[in-house]
Amino acid sequence: MEQFLQQILNGISLGSIYALIALGYTMVYGIINLINFAHCDVYMIGAYVGYFCMTVLGLGVFPSLLIAMAVCTVLGILIEKIAYKPLRNAARITVLITAIGVSLFLEYGMMFFVKANVRSYPPLTGIMTAKFQMGNITITMQQILIVSITVILMVLLQFIVKKTRVGKAMRAVSLDKDAAEIMGINVNSTISFTFAIGSALAGAAGVLVGIYYNSINPLMGVVPGLKAFVAAVFGGIGIIPGALIGGYFIGAVEVLVAGYGNSMFRDAVVFAILIVVLIVKPSGLLGKNTREKV
């Protein structure tokens, strides 16, 4: 039982990171129906910016987190303006290939600048290294940090989407782009804003992963990116709480399969769950079935 609780705890930490990445996927998909493959590389760049801030500039965890989020916000907007905006009315597969192109560009561009080797985050000091013992369950300060930052960002996101003008515009554009435009909503800036928020969350996830797993490399985004996307689909793509539920579920499944079964098969189990979900309920856990009209 205690081992199970410990596994669940680890799963929640991992799930928080998936949830943060999945939110970016789900928001972009909700608004322009694009699987933004470049999103996982924004996350990778966030991790590198955090690394740079901590080692070269010698900043603490929170300033590094904020700088990484800011850099990723700018990067997200740039990607949208340069690569996706000219293709607003093109076929979806064209935009998808462009997204893959951007993703490869970021990965290999980064590899060119920082080389392909694995780097490790500087060890944390002071209160960050604290550990709490509850019976046989260990909770590290890092886990508390990851989960609490995730929760804070989620609440913030929920507030932006539900209570602010720009959040209302986002919901309107994702519901019906043309109607939103007729109502005087600036669709382009709303889309840019969506990319900005999603990328900021990915940047935060990058720094948190660096702190938690301690090692980063230019291709670190590919596999978590796919799994975060699975999480988004699992919860119902385009639905913000869905991404959260999906992220935690995928995190827990992965940790449990690795803990009790064969760790080699944990990715296979995640994808198998995805296929089953898609077949049973293609619109995801929280999604509504829409009938196609002729």
Add this chain to the structure above:
Amino acid sequence: MAKVIKHKGIKRLILIILTYSIIQALISVGIINDYLQATIATICINIILAVSLNLITGFTGQFSLGHAGFMSIGAYVCALITMQYPSTPGFVLGVFAGAIAAALVGIMVGLPTLRLRGDYLAIATLGMAEIIRIVFLNMKITNGAAGLNGVPQFTNWPWLFVFTAGTILAISNFLKSSHGRACISIREDEIASEAMGINTTKYKVAAFTIAAFFGGIAGALYASYFYFLKPDLFGFAKSVDILVIVVFGGMGSISGSVLAAILLALISTYLQSFPEIRMILYSAMLVVIMIFRPHGLMGSKEISLAAFERIGREGLKYAGFKRK
């Protein structure tokens, strides 16, 4: 004689034989060295992969991101059989066994997932390919992550040519049949074609299975040419590579896929001399091409013999000749 040559099939046959013999002659004279031969093998394998994926994505309009999965099945089955029976009949058996195994998996995967539409299908096929890769990674017989080494080499230019030309002919003929037309109608409008009495699920699964079959052949040829296999060769990146060829050439254009496979292989070979920035240039080019030419090189048009004849006729006219 003139009448015989006018017959379309004969003309095509002559073109095929000419292509084959020119390259064969260049190989035997020694102008095409081993390095170029490897490029040609890559081109042929990519043509088979791209043309077969084009049948799913370009002609039937179903979005698949898992073609490398089928390729890996063909590759492993063929490799295991030829390592057991290293002879030409063993190789032929391996190629077809690999292709049939891939096709069976195609049916198994296609039946449930092809009810999904658009991006959901893409994600499901992506997941399927990942699962296939992880299974190969964990199997004893495939030697896990270390991979299979020393697959006997049987693939050579004649075999490559036979299978590439065979794939192109088979798929272009399929598309001209009533079944192929049914597939194209699904791409144009699934609901309308269903209303016209086309069993859309049946044709989608059929297209998927045929494409998986040829994907398996490509994998088998790959295994038998490059004699080394490991599961990581067939990851998500490989599926994307194939999709890029299809979209770059133009979805719904077989000649476009052929052209794109040749062009991209040449670009990639040329960029080999700058290993540092090869992928950066490749990806930047991809984005730029997609922004400025969103329908690919050919769109859904085909290069046909008739077009060449027309160009030839116009050329003769300009040169002052008149046809009698």
